[in-house]
Amino acid sequence: MGGEALNSISQDVANLVLDDGPRNPAPFAAYDSEPPPPPKLKSRGVIAMDITEQFTNAAQQLDMGQLIKDSYFTLFESVGALEIMDRKMDSGYLESGETMEDEYDFSEALLPEEIIGIIDQLLCHEMAWHMGHPLSQTIFTSLYIDRLLSPCPLNLDQTYFDRSESCSSNEPLTLQILRAYCLGLIRTCSYINNRVKAEHYYEEEDFVTHTFNRSLLENIDHESILKLLDETAELLSSSQEMGPNLRIALGCRLRFRAQFLKVVEMADARMPTNIKDLWTDLLAALPDIKSSTHLGKAVPASFSTKIQRKLASTVPPRPIVQVSQGAAFEHLERLCRDASVVVEVLKYYESHSLMTFVILFQTRKPQPSVYARTLLQHYLFCDMVILGTMSIRQVLDDDLAATVLPAHKLLDRGNDDIEVPHDPRHNMAARMEIFRSRAAGSYLDILRTICQNRCRIRRTLCHTIADWDNLQLDAEELDQELREFTEEEPTVDPEISNDPIYSFPLSSWAYFYKLRQMEWIVQLGFELDTYQPDELVGMYWYLQYLAKTRSRHLERMRGFIMRSYASFRRNPETAGQKQVEYANAFSFVNFSTMEAAATYGFADALSCLYTVLNRLSLIPSPSRPYSDDSMRYEVRMKPFSTIGLPELIQFDDLTQLITQPNESTIDIINFAAESVMGAKKGFEILSKLNAKDAYCQGSHDSWLKNIKDCLKACIFTSITISTVKKLVEAAGKDGKVKAKVEIPAAGKGYHDWWIVPKVIP
Template sequence: MDPLEETHSTTSEYPVGQNQWMEITDLFTESVKDLQLGELLHDDLFGLFEAMSAIEMMDPKMDAGMLCNRGARKITSFEQAVTDGLLPLNDLEAITLLGIVDGTLARLVSWLEGHSLAQTVFTCLYLHRPYAPQDRALKVFCLAVYKLLDVIKDLLHKAEVYEEEDFQPMQYGFHLNPDISEQRMIGMLREVEEELHRKVRNKQAERETQAIFARIKFIRIFLQVLNTLRKEDQQPNSLNDCQRLLHSAGEVLQIMKDTVELGQGAKDDEEELACFEPSINQRLLPPTFPRYTKIKKRSDSIAHFIEMTDRLKVVCKAQGITSFHQAIELFADFSQSSPCLVSRSALQLVGRNVGTTKEALKEAIKNFCAPQALSSRVSTSAKLAAENFLAKAARPAFSLLQLSGHNRARQRDKLAMLLEEFSILQEDAERADAACALALGVPARPHFATWALYHTLRAQALYLLAGFELELYAEHECYYIYWYLYECIYGWLISTLSRADSLLQEAWNGSVGTPSGNKGGRRQKPNKATKRPRPHGRDAVRLQAYQQLAGGYFKALLGLLREELLQAPLPGFDRERVRFEHRFSAFTRLSAPPSAAYRDFRAAAQAAGSQGSEQLFLCAGRHFAQAGQLLAAGGSVDAPLARTAKTNFVLLRLLAAGHRPKIKPTFCFNESRHFPVICLTEGQLTHE
């Protein structure tokens, strides 16, 4: 850069619009010579935000152009690569075609994991001109990739459970919908598949040809399955064919897994194929910091498809869901397995619209607490009040199922917002109960309010437990999280299920009067039949076990804190009340259950610890022992938690006897994401 002729001149002396440059290298070097390595100079006009937002030119870590343009090979377009003989269009060798297919599938998986199309799939130069290849298998594969991208994009848009970190929908000017229908595309893949199958039947066929046949068959099956799953108006038993197709997909995926090393460029020491140009779409990217894109390994991409196929089998079985409560349990269990975006979006389309219909909600509430207003022989005004509540409950119910399709971090944020909807629903439920009781001429009973309160409490429990999965809580915070679960959430849940059982018993025994509109206004006599079993008894027992676990952790962690065996913040920086109110701020707007105050927690902690640490450890051990007994009756499903309770019980008995560890304990969440094993070995204990 040329220095200014008159450096003392002001900017106003130069013509408007003329760029004036000054060499500042020497001035900058002189200014920073007194700074030590790692020191920063702060200015009012250039603070930390501006420093982090600045781009250091020519630095590979900051300048995207430098990062993408490194290497000996220059960026070549499709036409230039064909002219240079780098992209064969006909008579491709089997290992080359196999490498192109596997490399493209790896980039497809990278796109599904949140990277952009421009930096993943469309770095394949063949996809820039899908009709150009003269090799039939390659041309059909390129067109099938376009169709597959379009079908996946449509499925994800309909499900609406992706976030910006999950999926980037931008197409960067590429037309994803070629003028070929889905059925025609499947037919073209089947034709290539049959042609390859004839070669495979020849015993002299190369192993690479068999591998290409398996991949073309998988693409065809995958396209058929996704095209069926993305339909919102699923007919009964319409997914039976998908089960058969997914079984076939599992077989060919095993062949793909065994032959992944045959393709060109599959090994780590091999150079990538010339058809994959990572910087070809660099000019299409927005003028922001590009996300670093690391293409998934080919073997890992096939493993991703295997996991996706197994989860799609579960999705197909969800079509028979008719109950809202069944849908909640299935969606929650499916979300716990950390499914990929495609599979959890497919589950939303298959089961969400079925489980949240008016009939499904009506049946769910009837099975939960049997409101008399939902029976067929009631007055019109009672039916109208019940229908109004069902209409208002549809949106929170839909949101409750939809949020399980989001990633685990987003679910916690959405649960906080959903609690506000449940707060409004509780008020609507109380009004509906009063209106139904008035229309029926019977004493008011909290049928709808009990159902709304139950799902509110479940949402609160999920919100708190999600913090353990996301590792949001420090060790010194966990004891008041478990206290809240022990004293408030699980206690209220058990009470709510007990009330629901009582309401069901009343409905079965006919102890509530009939509507006043019946003939003669007579009241039915209560049935003297034997008391039926409690429908919610099993759930109540499991909740009692969770309550005992939470109580055990509360008292065990309180004792460890008193013994200074857990790291606690320095007294000058400790504001426990602020942290407590922050953790439970999402519950403050709920009328039921009322939000617990910090003073209530301190009173409970002081009462529990008034007898000393040994007594705390002894009481915590009793909680774990009781939880283990309750969980043992649950069978193999609750076996991991039962082992956790037993292990913690043994440890706390040792601590109660006076043993103390030489090092601070650790918490292992391998058995459960929410209830850890307190880890100490026998050699780490000493007796005082």
């Protein structure tokens, strides 16, 4: 091609114009706030038409839950559909005339009322963080906090809000108060964040520990911040720049922040008395702050979402979390009360009381905050030393002695000193150590699981019972090996079997705890509103099945303990301490049997009551086009499908057991009335036990409240059964009952685990 042709083509390209219309003199007019008009398609190959009616008709033909997916609409297309320069999606989007950062004057002195307003707002943001919201939407939205943290200060001289040369000598008192409070707040958050991260929790679900690469003043000495808070409080008390009410309001906030910083720093030390007093003092300081909140004046300009652009530019901008002062103080008060209760766990009584304490602490309403729960984990498991004073072996041996092996040679510490390989004591010590190493993790996992939120407790227990099932099988093999060294003599009971019967103490212990966890899974399902109303009859029947199985297992355990005790009494050289161990074991088995009897009696009564209500067609079954009863039963029993013992009831057999086709309605009602009366008597007996006999030392008040709530639910069930019985007896020949049933929502009844229907004639 010749040079003239090339020049001609270049000239034509240079003369190309994309828009023949008048040119816009404003170069950024395309980014106006008003959206551009829809494009006008003018092409012989494109015909535009309204498809709204056709699309609506096609959508109405789809079944509920049916999905339509275009195979060509991939992830690339979905991401490409996100709009850039949209304030909802683009964190870097700026309005017309808006700057990238806030233009805030940090050198301007604030009024005392404004300092109170900012401090109270920071307290609300701090509690919002404790509730599970990220720092980017709470504390980090404060321009004053951002000023302190950016850049990372190494000492207090680098923490002034005003960065001018004369700032250190001429800092106004109000700004010094705010600076001291903010430093104490950040350092408090640092201790809490580190504690939560060191324990087991669920990110984004329970708590957000992400600091967005900001250092929470880890480089500044803790004592220097406390000293600044104290010096500022003294300076404020002697100042005449403000009225007495304002001085008192600011002073109590500074003292509160200093106390909060001290307690979270000392909470890691496992000293029950000192820490409990600190939490109590912190709770006592809150009324003075609440009574002076009306003096504050809000400063909205001191908080901004633009700071998020420095923290996380890859996510859409998120609004500031607003928590009311009432909700913030309520959460803070509950945090102080829960933390002061947690300290009580450090007083060890015995293993069953420890387990009861953890269970009852997690049932507190509302549920304790994540920080309180991680403190509980810290006290329980820190450095693998239980409660700071005990080894895992001590707790395990205490539990074994109180359950299946009181004063038994298998738990004798003297066995560890025997080094002769053929000595039975050496072999017993070696195999018991194998069992402890296998069982310790499973036992501690129960405590660690209970320290989580309620949904996670149930979900995790569904996995841990499989581990306990395997532990039971492993323990059974060890029991068989230990017989050779303990020289256990079997019993023969012709009513049960002609084969010799051995105690199997280790596997019995594992089976007992496996049954307890299976019961908790079912009971938590009621609390978490997992089951539909028409499923309650089956789940309460399964609960009574598990409780009866545990009761029978306890009877077996009692029988072997009595045999061991009879042999023990024939020995004239018995020690007094061993007598105490046997008494404790009998007491625990008796208590557990009574508790299991009350549980299965109550569950049996509710199952029969729901059976009658289903017969009377008072509990409608919702439409389920994608499932049937057998499929739902398979889902409910999925956690138990891999368990060997107790055996899983087949669906057809369960249906027969629940519907009771061979029993009349009035007979089922009478049986339910008898069962609930038996459960009521059982709960009444339990409510009269002291803390030691009920194995709830350290948490007797909470345990007693729980039993009384069960007793109230029993009484209400008895009233409901009487009402249904009268309706059935007054029904006509057709057997129809004119009544309606109201099933309380989760948490609205007398007890979360006992859902008692209300029958209204």
